[in-house]
Amino acid sequence: MNNSPSHSLPGQALAHAVIWIGIAITALPLYIAFVASTLSNPDIAQAPMPLWPGDQGWENYRTVIIEGMQGGHLSPPVWLMLFNSLIMALVIAVGKISVSIISAYAVVFFRFPGRMFCFWLIFITLMLPVEVRILPTYEVVTDLGLLNTFAGLTLPLIASATATLLLRQFFLTLPDELVEAAKMDGAGPLRFFWDVVLPLTRTQLAALFVIMFVYGWNQYLWPLLIVTDQNLDTIVVGIAKLIGTGDATTDWNLVMATTLLALLPPALVVLLMQKWFVKGLVDSEK
Amino acid sequence: MATLALNQVKKSYGIGPGALQVIHGVDAQIADGEFVVIVGPSGCGKSTLLRMVAGLESISAGTIQIGERVVNNVQPAERDIAMVFQNYALYPHMSVFDNMAYGLRIRGLTAPQIRARVDAAARILELAPLLERKPSQLSGGQRQRVAMGRAIVRQPQAFLFDEPLSNLDAKLRAQTRLEIQKLHRELGITSLFVTHDQVEAMTLAQRMLVMNAGRVEQFGTPEEVYERPASLFVAGFMGAPPMNLLRHASGVRPGTVLGIRPEHLVIGDSGWDTVVDSVELLGAERLIHARLGDELLTIRVSAQRAIPDLGQALRVQPQPEFIHTFDAATGLSRS
Numbered sequence: 102m103n104n105s106p107s108h109s110l111p112g113q114a115l116a117h118a119v120i121w122i123g124i125a126i127t128a129l130p131l132y133i134a135f136v137a138s139t140l141s142n143p144d145i146a147q148a149p150m151p152l153w154p155g156d157q158g159w160e161n162y163r164t165v166i167i168e169g170m171q172g173g174h175l176s177p178p179v180w181l182m183l184f185n186s187l188i189m190a191l192v193i194a195v196g197k198i199s200v201s202i203i204s205a206y207a208v209v210f211f212r213f214p215g216r217m218f219c220f221w222l223i224f225i226t227l228m229l230p231v232e233v234r235i236l237p238t239y240e241v242v243t244d245l246g247l248l249n250t251f252a253g254l255t256l257p258l259i260a261s262a263t264a265t266l267l268l269r270q271f272f273l274t275l276p277d278e279l280v281e282a283a284k285m286d287g288a289g290p291l292r293f294f295w296d297v298v299l300p301l302t303r304t305q306l307a308a309l310f311v312i313m314f315v316y317g318w319n320q321y322l323w324p325l326l327i328v329t330d331q332n333l334d335t336i337v338v339g340i341a342k343l344i345g346t347g348d349a350t351t352d353w354n355l356v357m358a359t360t361l362l363a364l365l366p367p368a369l370v371v372l373l374m375q376k377w378f379v380k381g382l383v384d385s386e387k
Numbered sequence: 388m389a390t391l392a393l394n395q396v397k398k399s400y401g402i403g404p405g406a407l408q409v410i411h412g413v414d415a416q417i418a419d420g421e422f423v424v425i426v427g428p429s430g431c432g433k434s435t436l437l438r439m440v441a442g443l444e445s446i447s448a449g450t451i452q453i454g455e456r457v458v459n460n461v462q463p464a465e466r467d468i469a470m471v472f473q474n475y476a477l478y479p480h481m482s483v484f485d486n487m488a489y490g491l492r493i494r495g496l497t498a499p500q501i502r503a504r505v506d507a508a509a510r511i512l513e514l515a516p517l518l519e520r521k522p523s524q525l526s527g528g529q530r531q532r533v534a535m536g537r538a539i540v541r542q543p544q545a546f547l548f549d550e551p552l553s554n555l556d557a558k559l560r561a562q563t564r565l566e567i568q569k570l571h572r573e574l575g576i577t578s579l580f581v582t583h584d585q586v587e588a589m590t591l592a593q594r595m596l597v598m599n600a601g602r603v604e605q606f607g608t609p610e611e612v613y614e615r616p617a618s619l620f621v622a623g624f625m626g627a628p629p630m631n632l633l634r635h636a637s638g639v640r641p642g643t644v645l646g647i648r649p650e651h652l653v654i655g656d657s658g659w660d661t662v663v664d665s666v667e668l669l670g671a672e673r674l675i676h677a678r679l680g681d682e683l684l685t686i687r688v689s690a691q692r693a694i695p696d697l698g699q700a701l702r703v704q705p706q707p708e709f710i711h712t713f714d715a716a717t718g719l720s721r722s
Contacts, residue, residue: 282470
């Protein structure tokens with residue numbers, strides 16, 4: 102036991118070295134972005150770029166958050182874009198979960214003609230990425246007059262086959278006797294869903310929320326198409342627009358600042374939800 | 388508290404010529420407050436029958452009455468019965484108290500009423516210190532008691548038990564059996580108990596419904612079923628070790644089967660010529676397995692008796708007043 106590789110000093114040193122290299126590789130781009138966001142524009146342009154944070158940090162962030170680039174001509178203030186992204190991601194996450202959980206519940210706990218047909222129909226749409234159905238969807242959204250609205254931004258993205266599939270698989274693991282005991286107790290389908298199924302699904306919902314939120318936050322193609330009013334831009338689209346404008350030099354320090362701000366909300370969501378996963382795993386047991 | 392009546396109850400899966408009939412016309416009248424055990428081998432339809440009484444399976448033909456009411460089309464929750472499942476079926480995210488209170492809350496009882504009923508049940512089942520725990524923090528036996536508590540608080544007209552002891556270890560099973568007996572003495576509620584274990588059936592039942600392949604073979608008290616089995620199946624099923632069923636011994640008329648229990652065989656100077664095949668030592672008694680022609684006999688002897696050698700010849704005589712005769716073709720009793 103004492104001489105096994107994992108307990109010897111060289112072994113431990115090697116393990117730590119590997120871990121640190123891994124962290125360095127993942128964290129380096131973030132670090133460079135952070136440094137860049139604290140420098141002034143000329144400083145960034147010089148090669149090599151200094152690797153130590155500068156003193157322009159507060160100034161850059163303030164400009165970007167409150168004024169946007171070039172006084173709001175190139176981009177709206179970041180707080181507005183962050184807000185748009187937040188609304189979009191939240192609506193998509195909540196919408197996806199709501200729709201999927203109800204479909205999964207119907208498919209698993211009820212018997213009706215065409216049940217499996219409906220399920221396979223939902224399942225097949227998994228094979229259709231956004232890009233494939235984007236033109237028809239654009240037409241429909243335009244015809245409904247939903248261009249440049251939050252509804253147009255979020256509604257088409259709310260149907261989710263992945264979530265339905267995941268939740269269906271989870272519901273199938275709930276023992277039949279649980280349903281029968283609830284029947285004997287007099288719980289109808291809605292009551293059973295609210296009192297028994299939902300509390301037991303907490304971990305899955307937390308995991309799904311994180312996935313869906315990040316998915317919604319990172320949407321690029323759809324918001325780009327749908328939104329032409331600058332004030333409705335999401336942060337992801339906003340960042341892309343800041344780069345390569347052609348007629349003016351890119352303020353990379355401001356771009357980096359914006360990027361880092363864009364990273365914060367999803368990171369926060371993941372960190373916060375982690376607590377829920379673990380809590381759920383420790384608490385629940387059948 | 389009510390009577391239970393099953394009138395020509397049948398169950399089939401599917402319709403038309405390809406339908407599979409699993410229950411073939413069961414008739415049973417159960418008295419108010421009676422503890423009836425439905426016993427039979429796996430697949431005989433006993434759980435299906437119970438679930439039809441509960442309302443969890445539809446009834447293909449015949450009627451089921453709880454009290455005076457025909458409940459064929461009544462929802463499970465409206466039948467005024469309570470069920471205890473084999474796997475407890477407790478709500479994992481609710482405390483013991485909430486598990487027991489759930490059905491009452493749906494019924495609309497007030498909080499004080501619920502509190503009173505749950506506390507009373509907890510007292511009977513010794514669950515009071517466990518009321519705030521979650522099922523995952525309880526042992527198997529405790530969980531089963533919570534499941535029974537959930538049934539008791541409903542103050543139903545009948546209890547339905549679906550093999551509730553099968554998931555418990557042997558010692559716990561014996562203990563919980565006694566608790567169920569005590570419960571029935573105290574509450575006196577009509578009970579239907581399904582099990583495949585004939586020992587459970589013998590000890591708990593006031594009357595037993597012995598089932599085989601969807602049919603009732605016999606419906607009587609444990610004594611009747613044990614001492615006067617109505618068919619070959621019942622004779623061979625009840626009793627451990629099972630009754631000896633002989634076809635070719637001398638004295639057995641062709642076309643019949645002779646049944647004699649291991650404890651009713653006497654080793655002496657006259658009778659059948661057997662050869663000792665093996666001996667089982669059970670502490671308080673011994674089981675001698677002896678070969679009679681091409682059939683094997685089991686003889687129960689006291690531990691005081693000397694252990695015979697393997698291959699030793701033994702003369703075994705059945706006590707005439709305990710001989711059972713069965714028709715070989717139909718399996719029915721002739722004695």
